[in-house]
Amino acid sequence: MKRTKTQVFAAFAVAFLVLALPVLGQRHPRELSAPPALAFKMPKPVMFTLGNGIQVAYLQDTELPLVWVLGYFRGGSLYEPAGKTGLAQLTATVLRTGGTKTLSGDRINEELEFIAATVEAMGGSEFMTATGSALKKDFVKLMEVYADLVMNPAFPQDKLDLARNQSLESLRRRWDQPFQVSNTLFQEKLYGADSPYGRRATPATLKAITPEDLAAFHKRFFSPTNLMLGVAGDVPVAEVKAVLNRVFKGWAKTKVELPEPAPLTERADGTIYYAYKDTPQANMFLGHLGVRRNGPDQYKLDVLNDIFGGGGFTARLMKELRSNRGLTYGVYGGIGAGRDRGSFMVGSQLKAAQFTEALGLIKGIIQDLQTNLVSDEEIETAKNSIINSFVFNFEQKNQVMSRVMALKLQGFADSYLDTYIDNIRKVTKQDVLEAAKKYMDPAKMIVMVVGDEKKFDKPLSSVGKVKEIDLKALIEAERGPQK
Amino acid sequence: MTITKRIKQSCLLLAFVLALGPAVLPAQSLEEKVTAHTLKNGLTVIFAERHGAPVFSTLYGFKVGSVDEYPGITGTAHLFEHMAFKGTPKIGTKDYGKEKVLMDKIAQVGREWSVELAKGDQGDKEKIARLRADLTKLEEEQKAYIVKDEIDLVYSNVGGTGLNAGTGTDQTMYMISLPANRFELFCLMESERIRNTVLREFYIERSVIQEERKQTTDAVPTRLLSEMFMGAAFIAHPYKNPVVGWASDINSVTLEEAQAFKNRYYTPNNCVLAIVGDIYPEKAIPLVEKYFGDIPRGEDPPVFRTVEPKQLGERRVRFEFDAEPQLMMGYHKPNFPSKEDAAANVLAYILTRGRTSRIYKDLIQDKQLAVSVSGLAAFPGDRYPNLFGFNAVPRFPHTVEEVEKSVLEHVEKVKIEPVSERELQKVKNNIDASYIRSMSSNFGIAMTLVEYQLLYGDWKLFKKYRELIAAVTAPDVMDFAKTYLTPENRTVAYLVKKAKAS
Numbered sequence: 001m002k003r004t005k006t007q008v009f010a011a012f013a014v015a016f017l018v019l020a021l022p023v024l025g026q027r028h029p030r031e032l033s034a035p036p037a038l039a040f041k042m043p044k045p046v047m048f049t050l051g052n053g054i055q056v057a058y059l060q061d062t063e064l065p066l067v068w069v070l071g072y073f074r075g076g077s078l079y080e081p082a083g084k085t086g087l088a089q090l091t092a093t094v095l096r097t098g099g100t101k102t103l104s105g106d107r108i109n110e111e112l113e114f115i116a117a118t119v120e121a122m123g124g125s126e127f128m129t130a131t132g133s134a135l136k137k138d139f140v141k142l143m144e145v146y147a148d149l150v151m152n153p154a155f156p157q158d159k160l161d162l163a164r165n166q167s168l169e170s171l172r173r174r175w176d177q178p179f180q181v182s183n184t185l186f187q188e189k190l191y192g193a194d195s196p197y198g199r200r201a202t203p204a205t206l207k208a209i210t211p212e213d214l215a216a217f218h219k220r221f222f223s224p225t226n227l228m229l230g231v232a233g234d235v236p237v238a239e240v241k242a243v244l245n246r247v248f249k250g251w252a253k254t255k256v257e258l259p260e261p262a263p264l265t266e267r268a269d270g271t272i273y274y275a276y277k278d279t280p281q282a283n284m285f286l287g288h289l290g291v292r293r294n295g296p297d298q299y300k301l302d303v304l305n306d307i308f309g310g311g312g313f314t315a316r317l318m319k320e321l322r323s324n325r326g327l328t329y330g331v332y333g334g335i336g337a338g339r340d341r342g343s344f345m346v347g348s349q350l351k352a353a354q355f356t357e358a359l360g361l362i363k364g365i366i367q368d369l370q371t372n373l374v375s376d377e378e379i380e381t382a383k384n385s386i387i388n389s390f391v392f393n394f395e396q397k398n399q400v401m402s403r404v405m406a407l408k409l410q411g412f413a414d415s416y417l418d419t420y421i422d423n424i425r426k427v428t429k430q431d432v433l434e435a436a437k438k439y440m441d442p443a444k445m446i447v448m449v450v451g452d453e454k455k456f457d458k459p460l461s462s463v464g465k466v467k468e469i470d471l472k473a474l475i476e477a478e479r480g481p482q483k
Numbered sequence: 484m485t486i487t488k489r490i491k492q493s494c495l496l497l498a499f500v501l502a503l504g505p506a507v508l509p510a511q512s513l514e515e516k517v518t519a520h521t522l523k524n525g526l527t528v529i530f531a532e533r534h535g536a537p538v539f540s541t542l543y544g545f546k547v548g549s550v551d552e553y554p555g556i557t558g559t560a561h562l563f564e565h566m567a568f569k570g571t572p573k574i575g576t577k578d579y580g581k582e583k584v585l586m587d588k589i590a591q592v593g594r595e596w597s598v599e600l601a602k603g604d605q606g607d608k609e610k611i612a613r614l615r616a617d618l619t620k621l622e623e624e625q626k627a628y629i630v631k632d633e634i635d636l637v638y639s640n641v642g643g644t645g646l647n648a649g650t651g652t653d654q655t656m657y658m659i660s661l662p663a664n665r666f667e668l669f670c671l672m673e674s675e676r677i678r679n680t681v682l683r684e685f686y687i688e689r690s691v692i693q694e695e696r697k698q699t700t701d702a703v704p705t706r707l708l709s710e711m712f713m714g715a716a717f718i719a720h721p722y723k724n725p726v727v728g729w730a731s732d733i734n735s736v737t738l739e740e741a742q743a744f745k746n747r748y749y750t751p752n753n754c755v756l757a758i759v760g761d762i763y764p765e766k767a768i769p770l771v772e773k774y775f776g777d778i779p780r781g782e783d784p785p786v787f788r789t790v791e792p793k794q795l796g797e798r799r800v801r802f803e804f805d806a807e808p809q810l811m812m813g814y815h816k817p818n819f820p821s822k823e824d825a826a827a828n829v830l831a832y833i834l835t836r837g838r839t840s841r842i843y844k845d846l847i848q849d850k851q852l853a854v855s856v857s858g859l860a861a862f863p864g865d866r867y868p869n870l871f872g873f874n875a876v877p878r879f880p881h882t883v884e885e886v887e888k889s890v891l892e893h894v895e896k897v898k899i900e901p902v903s904e905r906e907l908q909k910v911k912n913n914i915d916a917s918y919i920r921s922m923s924s925n926f927g928i929a930m931t932l933v934e935y936q937l938l939y940g941d942w943k944l945f946k947k948y949r950e951l952i953a954a955v956t957a958p959d960v961m962d963f964a965k966t967y968l969t970p971e972n973r974t975v976a977y978l979v980k981k982a983k984a985s
Contacts, residue, residue, distance in 0.1 A: 026679055027671050027774075028573040029637050035664040040537050063535060064919055083977055097838070109838040114909050116916030135916060162848060169807075169854045169878045176806035178702050280697040290733020312646070313568075315633035323632055326690030329698050349698045351690070381640055391662055395536045396923060 040391055043418065045230065045401050046237065050244055052251050053225035057405050058240055059232040061397035067233030068398040069132040069146060072409055075221030076124045076259050078196045084209050086201030088123030090163050091155075091217045095130075098159035098234055100152040106157055108145055117142050119149060125197070126339055127409065128221055136234045140243055147247035150222055155214040164206050171203060175475050178283040178450045179349055181275065185469060186285035186448035189273060190343055196261045197340070202478050203264045219298045223254040230405050232398040249278075264289060272447040272460050275469040278321050282355035282451040286362070288444045290335045290342035298425040300435040301335050306382035307374055307432065308365070309333030309346060314381050316365045317346065327351045327358045335439045339410075344440060352455035356463050359447065369436040373429040387421050487561045487699070487726045488649045489568060505944045513922065517932070518764040519942065520771070524780040525752025528771050529932045530764040533925060537663040539760025540645070540925035543673070544656040544937045545785065547748035549726040550864060556727015556736055558692065559744045561650040562970055565688050566741060567657065568634055568648070571679035574672070575633040577679075582628035586683070590738050593686045601735035618686060629683065637672065641665050645926070650726055652864035654937055660925065663761040667668030670774035673756075677749060678778050685738040693734065696727045702976055704806035705874070712811040713863060713975035715800045716870060720791035722863050750781025755937040757929040791815065791868065800976040810883040812890070812975045815873025816967045818865055820944060824953035827871040828964035832910040833902055833960075834893055835873070837910070846889050852881045856890060866938055871967065885978045897964040901957035914952055 010082035045057040077088040096119060099105035112119060117134035119142070130150055134142040175181055184200065191198025231240050268288035277283075291301065311331050317331045328350045336342030350358045394400050407416055450471075453460060460466045493535045518530045548560050572579045596614035601608045606773045630636070638646050638659060648657045658675075661669055700706045708726050717723035727733070756775075758767065794815055834842045835858035856875040863869065877886045921927040936942040 003579050007760055024574045026571065027675055029668055029671055032668055032671060035667070038662050038664045063533075064923055066919060066923065111634040113837045113839045114905070116913040116914065133920075164850065165851055166854050169876075172879055173807050173876075176704055179698075232506070280701050281694065283702075305752060308982075311639065313632040314639045319631055324626070324687070325682070325692070329691055329695035333571050349694070349702075351694055381636060385639040385642065388640070388662060391536065391538055391642065392644050392660065395538055395925070397535075 011238065016269075038391065040394075042394055043400050044396060045232075045404050047243070050224070050241075050248065052248060053253055054244070054248060055228045055234075056240075056244065056362070057228065057239055057408075059230075059397050059401045060234070060237065061232055062234045065136045065234055067134055067136050067142070067231065067235050068321040068401075069142065069401050070129045070230040070405065071146075071150065072224075072228045072405060073128040073130075073221045073257055074226050074256065074409070075436055076126045076128055078125050079220070079258075080196070080217075081213075083205060084213060085199050085205040087209055087213055087217055088125075088128065089201075090123075090160065090167065090206070090209055090323065091214045092121035092123040092128055092130075093163040094155050094159050094214055095149060095153040095218065095289060097163065098156050100148045100154055102152070103145075103148065105154075105156075108149070110143070111143060115141065115144075119196050126166065132393075137216065137240075139233075139235050143243050143247045147251075150227075151248070151251050153214075153218060155211045155218070160209070160211050160214065164209065167201065167206055168203055171206070173276060175471070178277050178279040178281070179347075181471070182283040182285050182448050182450040183347065185275060185450070186287075186345075186446070187432065188448055189271075189448060190268065190287065190289065190345075191264060192267055195264060197264060197338075203480065219254075221256060223256050224248060224251045225253050226256040228405055228409060230398075230401045232401045250414075261340070266444065268444045268446045270443055270464060272449065272464045272466045273469055274453060274460055274466055275448075275450045275471040276452060277450050277471060280352065280455075282350045282352045282358075282449050282456060284350055284359070284447065284449045285345060285347045286359075286445050286447040287333075287343055287345035288441060288446065290344045291337050291439060292341060293337035293339065293410060295337065297431075297435050298337065299420075299463055300427050300431040301337070301439065302386060302424065303379065303382050303427045304369070304432045304435045306335035306386060307378050308335075308369060308436075311382060314378075314385070316369075316474055317362065320361055320365060321348065321350075321358055325354075325361075327354055327361075331362075333362075335435075344445075345480070347419070352451055353457055355449070355451070355456040356460070360465060363442050366436075366440050366442050370433070370440060370442075374432050376429075379427075379429050379432060383424055383427065386424050388436040390421055393417075411476075467475050484565060487651075487695070489565055489647050490965075491504075492495060504817050513895070513928070513931075513945075514943070517942070520764070520768055521774075522772065522776050524662055524776065524778055525750070525891070526775055526778070527936055528768075528775075529757045529934045529936060530767065531753065531757070531759040531761060531925075531928050531932065532762065532764070533759060533928075534761050537761050538660060538925070539663055539666070539758055539762045540658070540660040541669060541673070541756065541758045542656055542658045542926065542929035542933050543754060543756040544654045544933045545749055545754050546654055546866075546937050547744075547753065548653045548655060548864070548866075548868060549724055549728070549786070550652045550721045551748065551784070552721060552724065552728075552744075554733060556740050556744065557732045558726075559722045559736055559741055560655055561727055561733075562689065562692055562733070562736060562746075563741050563745050563749075564648045564650045564655050564657075565692060565743075566685060566755050567676055567680050568632070569683040569688070570630075570633055570681055572681060573674045573679075574675060574679070575630050575683060577628050577630060579628075580624060582683075585625045585628070586681075589618065589625065589686065592618050592621060594737050594739065596686075597735045597737050601731070608773075621963055622684070622687060625684075634672065637668070637881070641668060646759045652726060653866040654934075656933065658926070658929075660760075666758075666762060666767055667770055667774075670770045674774040674778060677754070677775075678752070679742070680745065680749075682738050682742060685741065689733065689736070692727070693730070696730060696733060700725065700727060701730075704809065706758050707804060708809060708811050708865075708976055708978040709874075711802055711973065711978075712813065713799050714781050715798045715976060716790055716815075716974040720867065722791075722867065722869070729801050746781075748784055750784075751775065751778045752780050753784055755933050757932040757936075759925040759929045759932070787867070792973050793873050793879075794974075795953060796971050798966065798974040800974070802976075802978060803981045804978050806978065807876075807879070808883050808977065808979045809874070809876045810887060810975065810977050811872065812887065812973060813859070813862070813870035814967050814969070814972045814974075815868060816861075816871045816963075818867060818869050820939065820947050820951060822951065822954075822959060822966065823963055824950075825955050826959045827967075828860040828914075828952060829907065829910050829955045830873065830897065830902075830960050830963060831860040832913065833906050834858050834897075836910075836913070842890060842893055845893070846875075846886065850889065851878055852889055853886050854878050856886070865934075883979065887975060894964065894968050898961060902960050904957070907955065907957065907960075911953060
C-alpha cells in the first residue's frame with residue numbers, strides 16, 4: 001500500500017510539534033491531520049441501441065433545465081482524398097450552415113438562435129462530431145433540427161463559398177503568430193507533408209472542393225450504424241427514446257468502410273529546422289513520433305508525462321526552465337498517444353538570448369529521465385495528483401458522458417475508468433525509467449524554431465545540423481499571385 | 484477584458500460575467516443556494532452549495548488591478564500576483580532564517596541593478612553585468628533552502644486542479660478546485676498566502692514576466708492592436724495601460740515596490756472569497772473564522788481620483804506590423820449598473836452575436852468583407868466608465884477602411900430606426916440561457932458571486948443586471964446610439980501589414 005503525501009506529512013507533524021511551537025499565524029499544511037476519505041460514486045451513462053442501429057449514451061442531470069447532445073461519426077480528415085485537404089472541416093461547417101432539403105440554413109439560424117439553442121458540427125481527424133444544446137423545453141425542436149441536418153444536409157454552393165472564403169482567410173493568418181507557425185511546420189516535418197496525419201490544407205486544396213465532394217463525404221460516414229449519440233440533461237430516458245426514434249425514423253443503414261491509413265514511419269533524424277521571423281522570442285517545438293493509444297505502457301506514460309512536462313509547476317520542464325531560470329512563461333511536453341502514433345513533443349516560447357541554453361536544458365532533462373530513477377517525492381506527487389484529481393473528471397454530467405463515449409470509440413475497455421486508479425497506483429520508479437528509455441530518443445528529435453537567430457546566444461549550427469526554411473517563399477508559393 | 488494569468492490555459496474561462504451577463508430565469512435558485520458571511524476583519528465569504536460531485540471550487544479576489552498603478556510601476560498588480568505563488572515563511576522553505584539573510588542581500592543587489600537598468604543607455608554596462616552576476620550567485624545559493632513551488636506541490640498531492648490566478652484592469656483573482664475533504668487545507672494555505680507572502684525568487688519571476696509580455700502581447704497582433712487602441716482611447720485614466728505592464732517598468736520594478744503595492748491593497752477588507760460546491764456552510768464557517776479571522780484589517784484602499792475627460796474629437800491610430808490587417812474601435816460610455824450599459828450589452832448582441840446578428844449577416848455572410856466582427860459592450864474594465872466598440876478582421880483583399888465604413892453604417896442605422904421586438908426578445912432569451920449555462924460549473928458560479936460583490940459591493944446585483952437588461956426597450960437602444968456613438972466620442976485603431984514584411 002502506498003501512503004499518500006499527506007499521511008507522510010502527518011507523521012512528521014508529531015515530531016515537529018515536540019521540537020518547536022509554531023509561530024502564531026504561520027502554519028504549514030503538514031500540521032493538518034489526514035482528512036476523512038472521500039465518498040465518491042462515478043455516474044455512468046445508460047447505453048442502448050435504436051432500431052436503425054444508432055448507439056445511444058444517456059445520462060440524466062436534473063440540476064438545471066438544460067439538455068446537451070453529442071454525436072460522433074467515425075470518419076474524418078484521415079479519409080480525405082489527395083488534393084482535397086480541408087474537406088472534412090468544410091463538410092462539417094456547411095452541413096450546419098447550408099440547411100437541409102426542406103429548411104434553409106438561414107431559417108435554421110433564426111429558429112435556433114431565437115430559442116438560444118445551438119447545433120454545431122466539426123471535422124476531426126478520425127471523427128466528425130455534431131453537438132447541440134438547448135433549454136429542456138426545446139428538446140424536441142433541437143432534435144428535429146439536429147436530425148434533419150445530419151440526415152439531409154443540402155450543401156448549397158453559396159454556403160460552401162462562404163465557408164471556403166473564411167478558411168482561406170484563416171490560412172492567410174496562420175503565418176501571423178510565430179508559435180502557431182512553429183507548430184504548423186513541426187507537424188508537417190514530424191508526420192510528413194503527404195501523410196494523412198501531417199498534410200495541411202492550402203488555398204489550392206480548398207479551392208478544389210465542390211458541393212458534390214461534400215455530399216459524397218457526408219454520404220460515406222453519416223450513417224446510423226456509424227453514429228454514437230449522447231444525450232445528457234433534464235429529460236427523462238423514455239422521452240429521449242421516443243423523440244430519437246421519431247426524428248431519426250427512416251434513416252437508411254449503409255455500410256461504412258473505414259480502412260486503416262498507411263502506418264506512420266519515423267522520419268525524425270535530429271535535424272534543427274529554422275525559419276526566420278522578426279519576433280522577440282524563439283518559438284520552439286521539438287520531438288519525434290509518440291505511441292499508439294491504449295498500449296501496454298499507457299499508465300507508466302501517464303506518470304512519466306506528469307513528471308516530465310505535463311504536471312504544471314511540479315513537472316521538471318516548468319520547474320527548471322521557468323521557475324528556476326526565468327527563460328519562458330510556459331513549457332509543456334510529453335509522450336502523446338494517437339490512433340497510430342501520437343507525438344513526443346515539447347513546446348515553448350523561449351527567451352531568445354538564451355535559446356540554445358534552454359535547448360540544452362531540455363535535452364538534459366530527457367537524458368536524466370533515461371538514466372536515473374526519479375525521486376520518491378516526484379513519483380508520489382505525480383501519482384497522488386493523478387489519483388486524487390480523478391474525481392474532477394466527473395464534475396459535470398455532460399463531460400462524463402462525452403468522456404465515456406470517446407473512450408468507447410477509441411477502443412478502451414469498458415473497465416478502463418473503474419480500474420484507472422489502481423493501474424496508476426502500480427506504476428514504479430523503474431517503470432518510469434524504462435518508459436523514458438523506450439519512448440524518448442533525444443538523438444532523433446527534430447527541432448523547429450521560428451525567430452531571429454541573430455538574437456540567440458549561439459548560432460544554431462553549433463548545436464546540430466540545421467536546415468533553413470524560407471518562410472517568406474513558402475507563404476508566397478502557397479498564396480500564388482495576389483491581386 | 485484583458486486578463487493576464489499566471490499560467491496560460493485555454494480551457495480556463497475567465498470570460499467576464501458582466502459582458503455575458505446573468506439574467507432572468509432561475510435567479511431564485513442561485514439565491515437559495517447562497518450563504519454570505521462577513522468576518523470582523525471585513526473579509527466577505529460567500530458559499531453556494533452544490534452537492535452533485537464531491538468537489539468544490541474557490542475563487543477570491545482583491546479589488547486591485549492595473550487601474551491602481553501609476554507610471555513607473557505598471558504591471559505590478561500582475562507581478563505581485565505571480566509572487567503570491569512563491570510561499571510564506573513556512574511554506575516553500577527548508578530554513579527561513581538562513582534564507583532570509585540571502586533574500587535581504589538579493590533585495591539590495593536587485594534594487595541597485597534595477598536602478599542602473601532603468602537608466603537605459605545611460606546605465607553603467609559594467610556595473611549592470613557585475614550586479615547581474617552577483618544576483619545570480621545569490622539566487623543559486625538561495626536554491627539550497629527553497630522547497631520548489633511548494634504551494635503547487637501541496638495542492639497537486641491532494642488532487643487540486645486549476646490552481647491559477649488572473650489579474651485584470653479592476654481586480655486580481657486567485658483560484659483552486661479541490662476534493663471536498665480538503666476544505667481545511669484550503670483555509671490554511673490561502674490564509675497563509677494572504678497574510679505572509681514571501682517574495683521569494685522575485686528577480687527570476689520578473690524575467691518570466693518579461694517573456695510573458697513578449698509571448699502574449701508583442702508577438703500577438705490582436706493584443707498589440709488593443710494596446711495601441713487603449714493608449715489612444717484614454718488620455719488620463721489608467722485604463723490606457725496594459726495589464727501586463729510596459730516593458731520598461733517590468734524590467735526595472737523592484738521587490739520593495741511590489742511589497743508596498745501588496746501591503747496597500749491585500750487586506751481582508753478589500754477581499755471577497757467565494758466557495759462553491761460540495762461544502763456545508765455551517766461546518767465551513769468556523770474553519771474560515773479560525774484561519775482567516777486573525778488576518779488584521781487594513782486601511783481602506785486610497786480613493787481613486789482620475790476621471791477621463793470628455794473626448795473632444797475623433798482619435799485615430801495606425802501602425803504597421805508583420806501580420807494581416809485588423810481594426811478596433813470604441814466609444815466612451817457609462818459602466819454597470821446603468822441603463823446605458825444595459826443598452827450597450829443589448830446592442831452589441833444585436834449587431835454581432837451569432838449568425839443572425841446584423842453585422843454577421845451583412846458583412847460576413849453577404850458582402851464577405853470580414854471574417855469576424857466582435858461587439859464589445861464594456862471594455863477594458865467595469866469599475867469605471869468604459870467603452871463600447873468592435874474588433875474586426877477583414878477578409879483579403881478587403882481593407883480595414885471598407886470594414887470600418889460598413890460597421891459604421893450599421894451604427895448609424897440604429898440611430899434612426901428602432902431595433903425590432905423580435906431582436907430584443909432574442910437577446911433576452913440568449914442572455915437568460917447563458918446565465919443558466921454558467922450555473923452548471925462551480926467555477927462559473929464563483930466568478931459571478933465574486934465579481935458583483937467585489938466591484939459593486941453586493942453579490943445580489945447579478946439580479947440588477949438581469950432587471951436592467953429585461954427593461955431595455957427599442958428607444959433605449961436608439962438613445963444610447965445617438966448619445967454615445969458619435970464621431971467625436973470615437974477612437975479607431977488600424978493594424979496594417981508592413982509594406983516589406985518578413
